[in-house]
Amino acid sequence: MRIIVGITGGIAAYKAPELVRQLKKRGHEVRCAATAHALEFVTRPTLETVSEAPLYCDLFAGNAHGTEHISLKDWAELLVVAPATANIIGKAASGIADDALSTLLLAMAPERVLLAPAMNSQMWAHPAVQRNLQQLKAWGMRTVGPAEGALACGTNGPGRMAEPTEIADAVANGERKAVGGKWLVTAGPTYEKIDSVRFIGNYSSGKMGFALAEALAEAGADVELVSGPTHLTVSHPRIRRTDVESAREMYAAATALWPTCQGAILSAAVADYRPATQADHKLKKQGSDGMTLELVQNPDILATLGSSKQTGQRLVGFALETNDELQNAEKKLQRKNLDYIVLNSLRDAGAGFGVDTNKVTILSADGSRTESPLMSKREIARLIVQEVT
Ligand code: PMT
DSSP: OEEEEEEOSSGGGGGHHHHHHHHHHTTOEEEEEEOTTGGGTSOHHHHHHHHTSOOBOOSSTTOTTSOHHHHHHHHOSEEEEEEEOHHHHHHHHHTOOOSHHHHHHHHSOGGGEEEEEOOOHHHHHSHHHHHHHHHHHHTTOEEOOOEEEEOTTSOEEEEEOOOHHHHHHHHHHHTSOOOOSEEEEEESBOOEESSSSOEEOOOOOSHHHHHHHHHHHHTTOEEEEEEOSOSOOOOOTTEEEEEOOSHHHHHHHHHHHGGGOSEEEEOOBOOSEEESSOOSSOOOOOTTOOOOOOEEEOOOHHHHHHHTOOTTOEEEEEEEESSSHHHHHHHHHHHTTOSEEEEEETTSTTOSSSSSEEOEEEEETTSOEEEOOSEEHHHHHHHHHHHHO
């Protein structure tokens, strides 16, 4: 994508070169525009070096007719203003164009603008700033952040500019389709109790499922995340989390939520078996003999959802395989009445349990296949969301 990064005069301007670097690393073509005050915080040579393009900061320099804002708006697919001060937000909401960047902002179609506000908390809370932002959003501008945290003025609170990675993610999201309705996601392992101190578990960390929940929420869905034991946390306000321990608890939570959901992605590594009995005390060693544990089957959550699937509901399963991967995944896709199955193989280095990366093949019920390279679980999650929604 062709992106202009517009920088205004706030301390967070020092992060602008890093944002430019990240956008370029993701394959975007980037140019910079800055206000005079922005250049008090970050220098022209820095911005021109990271963007590998001349900086736009003077309405008349390089173009005596002062029409560069028009050629730039024709060139750019997106204008990201980071940081966006209260001043530029106010100017944009009022249609004021008194320098290069504010003129460019007025020339751009609002839906092609992403603002990353950054200011002191009290300025952020001011009704004028909030009203101005509401107006800009109503016209179609998107915003990312601000975050809460320590501010340059020495206080703590909302007003910190979103990190360059989050801004680059928000840019990426703008290119993706939106997802509506409520989606169910299962994540993590299940623990099947043997006694009060031992259980049968597996190596799932929950990373894949949590990334899916975040990707769905980022795309606009309301997410019901049913998670087995994990240390992970969620931050997105559209994710509602239910913590469970065993397969039977996950089954109860997922089957109760399913009728209210438009779709479900079941990425949890659910134990197929549990001990037939669970002692409520610590089992003692019995002499020098071995010990036999009797196991009984757990309910199959995915198959249960598949058998009660209504028209319009989308059901996506995972398949973790070690051999005959495609054949096994295809069998599960059909047997469990799925729309898609996401296959990951433990034979692929960097894929599967615990790691931050994965490599998947998405098989659809209509026979299409999408193969991913090894990517971060966040990126894999976004790919899955784009494919299956
Ligand atoms: O959590 P991470 O460390 O990030 O690891 C991610 C992962 C490897 C756990 C994930 O990518 C993955 O592959 N999840 C599915 C693991 C699994 O149990 O696969 P399966 O082939 O045994 O199960 C097939 C499908 O049926 C899965 O969608 C599973 O959630 C579901 N299932 C299985 C058994 C059961 N009783 N109920 C189910 O719903």
